[in-house]
Amino acid sequence: KRLADIMQRADQVKADCIISLGDFCHCPPKFPEIIEDSKKTKIPFMHILGNHDTDNAPVKNVIKLYDMPDEYYFFDMNNFRFIMLNSNYYVDSGKYIPFEYGNYFKFPKTRETIPPEQLLWLEESIKDSPYPCLLFSHGSIERESDGGICNRDEVLKIIRAVNKKE
Numbered sequence: 001k002r003l004a005d006i007m008q009r010a011d012q013v014k015a016d017c018i019i020s021l022g023d024f025c026h027c028p029p030k031f032p033e034i035i036e037d038s039k040k041t042k043i044p045f046m047h048i049l050g051n052h053d054t055d056n057a058p059v060k061n062v063i064k065l066y067d068m069p070d071e072y073y074f075f076d077m078n079n080f081r082f083i084m085l086n087s088n089y090y091v092d093s094g095k096y097i098p099f100e101y102g103n104y105f106k107f108p109k110t111r112e113t114i115p116p117e118q119l120l121w122l123e124e125s126i127k128d129s130p131y132p133c134l135l136f137s138h139g140s141i142e143r144e145s146d147g148g149i150c151n152r153d154e155v156l157k158i159i160r161a162v163n164k165k166e
Contacts, residue, residue, distance in 0.1 A: 003034065007041045016077055018043055022050020022088075022138030028065045029057050035065050046075065048084050050138040051111075055102045059088075071098070072118055074125050074133075081129040083122065087112045087139035087149045112139035113150045123158045135159075 010018050024047060025034045038045050047053075047066040054062050059071055072086040088099040090107035096115035097103065104111050114122075126133050135141065139149040141156070149155060 003037055007038070007043070010043050011041065015043055017082075018045045019082070019084075019136060020045070020047045021136060022048045023052040024050065024066070026052045027056040028053060028062050032065070039067070044077075046082070046084065048136055048138050049086050049088050049099075051088055051099050051104055054088065054098070054100050058100050059098045072121065074129075076129075076131060079131050081125070081131045081133045083125055083133055083135045085114060085122065085135060085137040085155075086118065087114050087137050089113045089115055091150075110150055112148065114155060119151075119154055119158065122155070123162070126158065126162045 006018065009015075018041070024038075025031050028035055047068050049059065049062065049068075049071060053066075057065075063071055072084055074081055074083045076082070086098075088104070089096045089112075090099070090104050091097070091110035091113050092107060096113065097107075122135075135155075137149065140147050141149055141152050144152065
């Protein structure tokens, strides 16, 4: 019902897209009807992975079910670049591990970390954009704790450096 209400409202206001900031479905493989319902609108439905999206499935399966181009990506629309980040990683012994099957519960101090290769991609995606950029993430870029991205300072450093040049 909630999804139907959101999609109906988006149609009414002629929204350009719908963006899910994660935790869209806590077990996508078990509830394909929710995924199918989200595809019934003509409005583009864009997803970001949340920690609960992959509690019962591997990342690659959820990406496929949600029709995402990748685990992080951007799209240009109406003279803006929408950058969709994936903060669903934790660090264990120097390795960046994606959230799958609830594995992140064991690593609360490094939850919500963006890996170095995604940070490089983010910097290039912003620098190469002909448009102003809007960043979206399941983990907060603003807060340092309580759901915030652990390495948010690195994200903010990229944003500040690009803004300084502009």
